[in-house]
Amino acid sequence: MKFTKTTEQDSNYNNLEKMSVSELLFNINKEDKTVPLAVEKALPQIEELTKQIVLKLKEGGRLFYIGAGTSGRLGIVDASECPPTFGVPHELVIGLIAGGDYAIRKAVEFAEDSTNQGWKDLQEYQISPKDIVVGIAASGTTPYVTSALEECNNNGIITGCITCNQGSPLALTAQFPIEVVVGPEFVTGSSRMKAGTAQKLVLNMLSTASMIQLGRVKGNKMVDMQLSNNKLVDRGEKMLASELNIDQETASELLKKYGNVREAIKNYTNE
Missing domain, CATH: 3.40.50.10490 (Glucose-6-phosphate isomerase like protein; domain 1)
Structure with missing residues (x-):
């Protein structure tokens, strides 16, 4: 050709x-x-x-x-x-x-x-x-x-x-x-x-x-994303609130505790 x-x-x-x-x-x-x-x-x-x-x-x-x-x-x-x-x-x-x-x-x-x-x-x-x-x-x-x-x-x-x-x-x-x-x-x-x-x-x-x-997405969410700005922190809180059926205030506390959406989901489920 x-x-x-x-x-x-x-x-x-x-x-x-x-x-x-x-x-x-x-x-x-x-x-x-x-x-x-x-x-x-x-x-x-x-x-x-x-x-x-x-x-x-x-x-x-x-x-x-x-x-x-x-x-x-x-x-x-x-x-x-x-x-x-x-x-x-x-x-x-x-x-x-x-x-x-x-x-x-x-x-x-x-x-x-x-x-x-x-x-x-x-x-x-x-x-x-x-x-x-x-x-x-x-x-x-x-x-x-x-x-x-x-x-x-x-x-x-x-x-x-x-x-x-x-x-x-x-x-x-x-x-x-x-x-x-x-x-x-x-x-x-x-x-x-x-x-x-x-x-x-x-x-x-x-x-x-x-x-x-490689398992870096759960459902359709970026659960491993880096929480590097306020927009992403807010997104992470909303992910947690939706996934775990909790209010955003509780989600915020979880995110601060574990620093990662995936870890927060995993540990909340095991608590």
Whole structure:
């Protein structure tokens, strides 16, 4: 199959600068509506990678996301949300970006073009076959990501990827590829748009489904969430009040005593 970068093809729209604000927003939204349908087509691939992630995490391994630019930032966002949402250690899900932490806010020139830095960045975490690595690249051609996955394969480490072009070098390198083909962007080549949205949706699926499979959700509630602000404390109290059929004042006392929704439920039931 010939590899074609659909993410780089000309937009379906032209003369954008002549559109009104209303027209611009309508057409961007029209394009965005196609993204979940593209993700739906990739569900079998997403399922396969999720199962691998769950398996590795249950065995004591870690999940690594590695990307450049927007893709790298999206991986870091997803990784950083896992501890407060699911109460897991910060070391369980790790996001890496070409150019290091500086690149989270500002572009680092040519960082994504390195063919050895990705593997070096992974090695800093003493990566091993216990772990699993997911490369993220809309184009599917980013050297920093693809070369890192190649080295992972050579060292017995399970690899997956999220890309928005079919048959890309990255997808051919990853053992468990996810290809969400969203087509041309509204602004030609601006893969922070539909491609970025698709990657975010898939990352939500991978981490959320994995954490649920690891027992980090009870019913439909985040019982292991970190109570790091007043909003979350209030949410925790309401969870307890509903689950245990108690008033919020009692729930507040329980939460202060045990510091965690799950522990409060467990200990209240045993009291």
